[in-house]
Amino acid sequence: MYRVGQEEIDAVAKVILSGELFRYHEGGECERFEKRYAGFVGAEHCRMTSSGTAALTALLAGLGLGPGDEVIVPAQTYMATAISVLSVGAIPIIADVDESLTLCPRATDEIIGPRTRAMIPVHMWGLPCDMDSLTAIARKRDLLVIEDACQAVGGAYEGRMLGSIGDGGAFSFNYYKNMTAGEGGALVTDDAEVAQRAGCMVDCCSFYWTGRQDDFRPFAATGSRASEIEGALMNVQLDRLPSMIQALRDQKKRILKETADTPLTPAPSRSLDWECGAQVVYTLPDEDSATGFVEKVGGVIAGKTGRHVFTEWDPILDHQGAHHPDLNPYNLPQNQECRREYPEGMCERSLDILGRTVMIANHPDRSESEVSAVIERIREAAETVLG
Numbered sequence: 001m002y003r004v005g006q007e008e009i010d011a012v013a014k015v016i017l018s019g020e021l022f023r024y025h026e027g028g029e030c031e032r033f034e035k036r037y038a039g040f041v042g043a044e045h046c047r048m049t050s051s052g053t054a055a056l057t058a059l060l061a062g063l064g065l066g067p068g069d070e071v072i073v074p075a076q077t078y079m080a081t082a083i084s085v086l087s088v089g090a091i092p093i094i095a096d097v098d099e100s101l102t103l104c105p106r107a108t109d110e111i112i113g114p115r116t117r118a119m120i121p122v123h124m125w126g127l128p129c130d131m132d133s134l135t136a137i138a139r140k141r142d143l144l145v146i147e148d149a150c151q152a153v154g155g156a157y158e159g160r161m162l163g164s165i166g167d168g169g170a171f172s173f174n175y176y177k178n179m180t181a182g183e184g185g186a187l188v189t190d191d192a193e194v195a196q197r198a199g200c201m202v203d204c205c206s207f208y209w210t211g212r213q214d215d216f217r218p219f220a221a222t223g224s225r226a227s228e229i230e231g232a233l234m235n236v237q238l239d240r241l242p243s244m245i246q247a248l249r250d251q252k253k254r255i256l257k258e259t260a261d262t263p264l265t266p267a268p269s270r271s272l273d274w275e276c277g278a279q280v281v282y283t284l285p286d287e288d289s290a291t292g293f294v295e296k297v298g299g300v301i302a303g304k305t306g307r308h309v310f311t312e313w314d315p316i317l318d319h320q321g322a323h324h325p326d327l328n329p330y331n332l333p334q335n336q337e338c339r340r341e342y343p344e345g346m347c348e349r350s351l352d353i354l355g356r357t358v359m360i361a362n363h364p365d366r367s368e369s370e371v372s373a374v375i376e377r378i379r380e381a382a383e384t385v386l387g
């Protein structure tokens with residue numbers, strides 16, 4: 001969360017005083033946000049959800065993924081990315097990230113097997129994936145591309161908004177994200193049928209409120225409908241987003257520029273002019289220097305957040321894919337030809353890179369002198385650790 005204040009309080013108060021807290025009514029906040037956000041991202045359709053996990057799951061279901069399918073996820077992401085694959089009955093296949101901290105195109109290409117139907121590039125820490133390479137691979141190998149833009153709300157890749165480049169994109173509005181309603185999320189797609197199926201996942205009872213449609217048979221699904229409180233908050237947050245992202249990007253560029261003459265190696269950015277700018281990232285030569293650097297500057301080692309590396313995904317490594325063994329994708333007969341093991345020693349390259357990559361978080365409300373102090377700390381640490 002970056003900015004929240006009186007405007008959000010006023011918007012929520014208005015909803016509460018109106019008594020219209022349920023989304024299905026004329027001129028509602030959710031409907032307004034969905035239209036605005038689709039336009040902002042450059043997608044045809046948007047559905048709000050109660051979380052990013054629900055958005056990802058609904059999108060995968062909307063795209064028809066299910067038992068018998070493998071879906072590639074990166075070795076570093078929040079576990080929810082991989083969990084969403086299991087939630088639709090498919091199997092997550094874990095591929096290496098590269099120094100950019102995003103899905104490595106070469107590793108992705110190499111790991112594709114006969115059962116692989118989709119990939120989920122995750123724009124981790126607001127850093128865009130190499131979408132040109134990944135979409136080229138997907139086209140060549142006939143895979144769907146689902147962008148996990150949960151951590152990259154408001155970011156873009158070479159002029160195209162993240163989440164709008166593949167077959168669909170998912171966003172989180174939880175407390176830690178660029179825009180927030182405390183919890184929340186959204187999915188976008190250009191495909192009306194995918195949007196309709198995903199919408200059914202989000203609220204399979206919606207036809208009671210919006211009317212039955214002759215050409216669509218609703219199916220049973222768990223709900224993740226957004227409330228008008230979320231809608232009201234998100235409409236204000238969307239007004240704030242562009243200037244916050246601009247401030248973050250400018251800050252990152254300034255820090256990189258003013259540390260360019262140090263021995264530090266900036267992690268490769270796939271789209272420096274368009275990314276979120278939330279983190280300044282450097283690739284250190286080894287874990288010791290990364291540890292020494294973080295001790296001096298602050299920040300965090302990418303592989304040591306405690307919740308973003310595949311080795312920390314307990315239910316997945318433990319094959320606990322559902323609440324009931326008969327629904328567990330790892331047990332389903334349709335998945336017997338999918339690769340279901342996560343052997344010891346896998347994705348060593350990711351673990352090596354993650355163990356020596358350091359991230360320093362930006363904030364859009366830092367003053368120029370506060371940014372200067374960060375730059376000074378980075379320069380001193382670089383001198384001590386690498387000089």
Ligand SMILES: Cc1ncc(COP(=O)(O)O)c(C=O)c1O
Pocket residue numbers: 050051052053054077078080081122124148150151172173174184185
């Ligand atoms: C990359 C990524 N994917 C998915 C999610 C899931 O979002 P939520 O927590 O809103 O369910 C998160 C949340 O932190 C995330 O960082």
